[in-house]
Amino acid sequence: MNVTQVLEGTLSPDATTRTNAEQQLLHAAEVDFAGYLTTLGQELANESAAPHIRTAAGLALKNAFTFRDLAKLREVQERWISGISPEVKAQVKELALKTLASKDARAGQSAAQFIVSIAAIELPRNEWPELMNHLVQSVATGTDQLKQASLITIGFICESQDPELRESLAAHSNAILTAVVQGARREEPNMDIRNAAIKALSDSVDFVRSNMENEGERNYIMQVVCEATQADDLRVQAGAFGCLNRIMGSYYDKMRFYMEKALFGLSIMGMKSEEEDVAKLAIEFWCTVCEEEIAIEDDNAAAQAEGATEIRPFFNFARVACREVVPVLLQCMCKQDEDATEDEYNISRAAYQALQLYAQCVQGDIIQPVLTFVEENIRNEDWRHRDAAVAAFGAIMDGPDPKILEPLIKQALSVLISMMEDSSIQVRDSTAYALGRVCDFCSETLDPDVHLQPLITCLFNGLASSPKIASSCCWALMNVADRFAGDVGAHTNPLSKHFQDSVKSLLTLTERQDADNQLRTAGYEVLNSFVTNAANDSLPLVATLSDVMIQRLEQTVPMQQQVVSVEDRITLEEMQTSLTSVLLAIVQRLETEIKPQADRIMHVMLQVLSTVPPKSSVPDVVFATVGAIASALEEEFVKYMESFTPFLYNALGNQEEPALCSMAIGLVSDIARALNEKVQPYCDAFMNYLLNNLRSATNQLKPAILETFGDIAQAIGTQFDVYLPVVAQVLQQASAVTASTDVTMEMLDYIVSLREGIMDAWGGILLTYKGKPQAAQLQPYVESIFQLLHIISQDMSRSEGLMRASMGVLGDLADTFPNGEFASFFRNDWVTALVRETRNNREYSPRTIDTARWTREQVKRQVNMSTAAAMA
Numbered sequence: 001m002n003v004t005q006v007l008e009g010t011l012s013p014d015a016t017t018r019t020n021a022e023q024q025l026l027h028a029a030e031v032d033f034a035g036y037l038t039t040l041g042q043e044l045a046n047e048s049a050a051p052h053i054r055t056a057a058g059l060a061l062k063n064a065f066t067f068r069d070l071a072k073l074r075e076v077q078e079r080w081i082s083g084i085s086p087e088v089k090a091q092v093k094e095l096a097l098k099t100l101a102s103k104d105a106r107a108g109q110s111a112a113q114f115i116v117s118i119a120a121i122e123l124p125r126n127e128w129p130e131l132m133n134h135l136v137q138s139v140a141t142g143t144d145q146l147k148q149a150s151l152i153t154i155g156f157i158c159e160s161q162d163p164e165l166r167e168s169l170a171a172h173s174n175a176i177l178t179a180v181v182q183g184a185r186r187e188e189p190n191m192d193i194r195n196a197a198i199k200a201l202s203d204s205v206d207f208v209r210s211n212m213e214n215e216g217e218r219n220y221i222m223q224v225v226c227e228a229t230q231a232d233d234l235r236v237q238a239g240a241f242g243c244l245n246r247i248m249g250s251y252y253d254k255m256r257f258y259m260e261k262a263l264f265g266l267s268i269m270g271m272k273s274e275e276e277d278v279a280k281l282a283i284e285f286w287c288t289v290c291e292e293e294i295a296i297e298d299d300n301a302a303a304q305a306e307g308a309t310e311i312r313p314f315f316n317f318a319r320v321a322c323r324e325v326v327p328v329l330l331q332c333m334c335k336q337d338e339d340a341t342e343d344e345y346n347i348s349r350a351a352y353q354a355l356q357l358y359a360q361c362v363q364g365d366i367i368q369p370v371l372t373f374v375e376e377n378i379r380n381e382d383w384r385h386r387d388a389a390v391a392a393f394g395a396i397m398d399g400p401d402p403k404i405l406e407p408l409i410k411q412a413l414s415v416l417i418s419m420m421e422d423s424s425i426q427v428r429d430s431t432a433y434a435l436g437r438v439c440d441f442c443s444e445t446l447d448p449d450v451h452l453q454p455l456i457t458c459l460f461n462g463l464a465s466s467p468k469i470a471s472s473c474c475w476a477l478m479n480v481a482d483r484f485a486g487d488v489g490a491h492t493n494p495l496s497k498h499f500q501d502s503v504k505s506l507l508t509l510t511e512r513q514d515a516d517n518q519l520r521t522a523g524y525e526v527l528n529s530f531v532t533n534a535a536n537d538s539l540p541l542v543a544t545l546s547d548v549m550i551q552r553l554e555q556t557v558p559m560q561q562q563v564v565s566v567e568d569r570i571t572l573e574e575m576q577t578s579l580t581s582v583l584l585a586i587v588q589r590l591e592t593e594i595k596p597q598a599d600r601i602m603h604v605m606l607q608v609l610s611t612v613p614p615k616s617s618v619p620d621v622v623f624a625t626v627g628a629i630a631s632a633l634e635e636e637f638v639k640y641m642e643s644f645t646p647f648l649y650n651a652l653g654n655q656e657e658p659a660l661c662s663m664a665i666g667l668v669s670d671i672a673r674a675l676n677e678k679v680q681p682y683c684d685a686f687m688n689y690l691l692n693n694l695r696s697a698t699n700q701l702k703p704a705i706l707e708t709f710g711d712i713a714q715a716i717g718t719q720f721d722v723y724l725p726v727v728a729q730v731l732q733q734a735s736a737v738t739a740s741t742d743v744t745m746e747m748l749d750y751i752v753s754l755r756e757g758i759m760d761a762w763g764g765i766l767l768t769y770k771g772k773p774q775a776a777q778l779q780p781y782v783e784s785i786f787q788l789l790h791i792i793s794q795d796m797s798r799s800e801g802l803m804r805a806s807m808g809v810l811g812d813l814a815d816t817f818p819n820g821e822f823a824s825f826f827r828n829d830w831v832t833a834l835v836r837e838t839r840n841n842r843e844y845s846p847r848t849i850d851t852a853r854w855t856r857e858q859v860k861r862q863v864n865m866s867t868a869a870a871m872a
Helices: 003-010 015-031 033-045 051-063 070-083 086-099 105-125 130-141 144-159 163-184 191-207 209-213 215-228 234-254 256-271 276-305 322-332 347-377 383-395 402-421 425-445 448-465 467-483 496-510 517-532 536-562 566-611 618-652 658-696 699-722 724-735 745-769 773-794 800-816 829-839 846-871
Strands: none
Touching: 003 015, 003 033, 003 051, 015 033, 033 051, 033 070, 033 086, 033 105, 051 086, 051 105, 070 105, 086 105, 105 130, 105 144, 105 163, 130 144, 130 163, 144 163, 144 191, 163 191, 163 209, 163 215, 191 215, 191 234, 209 215, 209 234, 215 234, 215 256, 234 256, 234 276, 256 276, 256 322, 276 322, 276 347, 322 347, 347 383, 347 402, 383 402, 383 425, 402 425, 402 448, 425 448, 425 467, 448 467, 448 496, 448 517, 467 517, 496 517, 496 536, 517 536, 517 566, 536 566, 566 618, 618 658, 658 699, 658 724, 699 724, 699 745, 699 773, 724 745, 724 773, 745 773, 745 800, 773 800, 773 829, 800 829, 800 846, 829 846
């Protein structure tokens, strides 16, 4: 293999050349891993090689040890540990360390990334103890290039998310600190080095806890960081404020002295900086302060409610600094960029985010400084000041007591509504969003008879005026609909008198010739919200609306033949998704009253499914709508099964689209619950697809599949006999899945979900056989169910859903075998303890606690039966 030629190929703009080169590298690694690493290491360290080739070599080395799949990662790490000789390991590591001194900075950075991959394997095993000392020595005595690259390496090591590596770094905290503090000092003349050191210090904050506990060391670290906020280099300044954010987040309890002596003043100066990156990170410092203080107050309140005496230190930094910090934030909000895109994060948006957090943190104390600013700027000739004033008023809706805000809102509302006609589109957008926040957080302060009409009118006018403010108006109108919906199922609500005109406006808006995708989608989202929140007296209008939605969706079907570009496809897909979503809301709101429209809706759903291209998102919402129709029609839905099941089977077998497959699995449950015994002719096919998916699908589908078994059992009753042995075997196998020592949070969540799916399945099966002679068929499986329940009782990784399902299964087992056949299992102490823990958990919903109470009675009856039998 000509390594230079192959590495050149990996950078080729031609996809075929690039793929061939990548395949050659994979093959070389597979055939001779040691030789592969050595060859690439030599190319990386080769000072005469072209810079892009050296970078490609470093990237290939890093990629050899980078896998998202944990099993593959562990496999390649094991190859390094066991399959590579100590001599080759030493040579490859030496080549990488040598490259750090290269004058080619990109090669040095590539080497740093590769070093992290090896450090993740060896540091946790104490197999490269000299690495950190080597990097420290390089920072102390090396060339400028070597110092910078060594600091970058330390930063990369510290920011790694590998749990074993992170755990091992605490042992190297002294070495890490020695290097990064030395590089970050104000005496360091090279700003590239100082910048790299500050970044590395920020990344190392989590691992230097023992040093931060020492007052002398902590003082020196804080001095270095504080001095860096005043550096001439703006990168160093910004990095220093970023570092202070991390320190405040990790060591709040140690920060009182530094806030009083330096951090308060430095952060104020930083927020006023003309350099955007510096100002944003100084603003984020106060975001961190507020987030910490909100969390501490919540934790302390919870601890006191539980009778705990130990509470976290709380210094009220945000409240003490409120009258100095908030005015600066408000001035920063006046630095808008009128050309900024929606997702662009700039100074004004950072300040707005900080003001929201400040309001949540200090509550009523925020009102006076903000109110003063609003009064001074709401009529300002400069649109930026008007915009900041409106946004600031909206920002403080979440935090202060709504009763305190009520007179202010009533006084300001007419002004805000008038500002929906401001000459500046930015001001109109912020006003709509502010009105949305008023409705979201303080809706009880609004009088429907006085405020609702002008509020709806101004927002609809705004929605129609410009696509640029559509999303804010849409969100505000949805909040209006949600907050004035009244009680579920009420005969009327405040929206009723506005319902017809609102729907008419939205139908006109969504058909406008100049409406773009964004405006049209926003209009349908609002329509969806109004339908969902319609009172009973508006249901005839909802039924009439269904005709319009069906007709519009029918008109989109032939458009598939007219699609000639990606833009056409996206437009059509968004339109069909929006229309189907409204139909879904209509079906869910009308429930059984949808019957007269069901044939037309199902017909157009089948047409859409027949014409959409692969990988489309439209079938997801179509399936949800079909599920809602099945729930509404119940057994009458059977007339659609023959024409619909081909699409359902295709989705069940389509593992390349997990989201669609997941929707299809849920739809099987919906149909089973709707049809009951009439679903039986389709169960063989359903079960085959579900069992096949269990064998080959991704983990995310498996809990839902298991739950579906329970729904099918309940639907077809004891006809489930034919499936019981194989389903029971599957449930027993799934019960054996447990967490390993290096388990990820994602895997833990999956195991909890899987167990919940198992319990839901057994719950459905037990309900099916309870009180019937065939219940005896379940006896061979009872012991394995108790084994899983025992595992759950010992494992602290639980969810409320899992505990509720477990309680249901325990109670149903007692109910299914009422004669004490398995009373000995119920006598285990862990059973009583598990029920008690669930029943006494204050965080669980009444539904779960009621289930646990019922289960307790069933368990007591079994225990008493067992005791009586023992005494007889």
